[in-house]
Amino acid sequence: MNDTAILLVGHGSRNRDGNAEILHFAAQWRDRHPAWRIETCFIEHAEVLLDAGLDQAARGARRVLVIPFILNAAGHVKMELPAAIEAARARHPGVSFACARHLGMGREILKVLQGQLDRLMQALAMPDPQTTGVILLGRGSSDAGANGELAKMARWLFEDNDFELVDLAFTGVTWPRLESVVQRHARLGMTQLAIVPVYLFTGVLMERIKAQVARLRGQYPQIAFALGTHFGFDKGVFELLDGKAAGLELPEGGLLECDGCKYRQAAEAEHLHDHSHTHVMHHDHGHHHHGHDHPAHA
Secondary structure: OOOEEEEEEEOOOOOHHHHHHHHHHHHHHHHHOOOOEEEEEEOOOOOOEHHHHHHHHHOOOOEEEEEEOOOOOOHHHHHHHHHHHHHHHHHOOOOEEEEOOOOOOOHHHHHHHHHHHHHHHHHOOOOOHHHEEEEEEEOOOOOHHHHHHHHHHHHHHHHHOOOOEEEEEEOOOOOOEHHHHHHHHHHOOOOEEEEEEOOOOOOHHHHHHHHHHHHHHHHOOOOEEEEOOOOOOOHHHHHHHHHHHOOOOOOHHHOOOOOOOHHHHHHHHHOOOOOOOOOOOOOOOOEEEOOEEEOOOO
């Protein structure tokens, strides 16, 4: 890895603490791998943005491995990042640029979310899961695929546990929002709620979530709420990045799924790409589990 630079690309937050946490994460990751050269940049809301980060990583390197330090692939990862890498290739013809997939919603992140949920159950003094609702709370995207990834996590958690309800909610852009999901759980008789924010680091939205839950506690005094926190420093996240840096998940040619994609290129050429605000339909289904009927769940 001596001639390779790893560029960790964060989303960026208006909250400086969130960006500082990513820089702190990068410092901890360097401590784990002192021989690696690890650089950082952000897509927005930061001093070092994509172009500057790519240029910085290219200096003195023969190869740059870009790792999107982002949970879900929406417009930033599918469009802006590949375009920035393409421009960097033109600026640095002697450097090879490869882009790993974003963190994604796979078994590694599921394990992290399960750990969060286990801690919340302990905070609630291990109540009956049949009267405890679980809400995965994501950022929300205009990309239906990104929202669908969170729905997959909700389903996997439901399959692996004994909870009556595992739902999802979003802090913005799409629906349902936290307040309406809490209202639904209250109507269905849940007496405890475990809320798991699906966020790597702190930021404006994490602060907003804390304020929302404080208000909900007042609205629903009969419900015991347990709110999780961001999980970017979980050892599972470090291990997931270790695998990406070692090239374990690089597709053939080292391309991100939309890096060099003919559809992306055609869309850019005709300026037709539109991240429309897709409303995801939610259907309630009955489910038989552990010998009794479950209400609707994600």
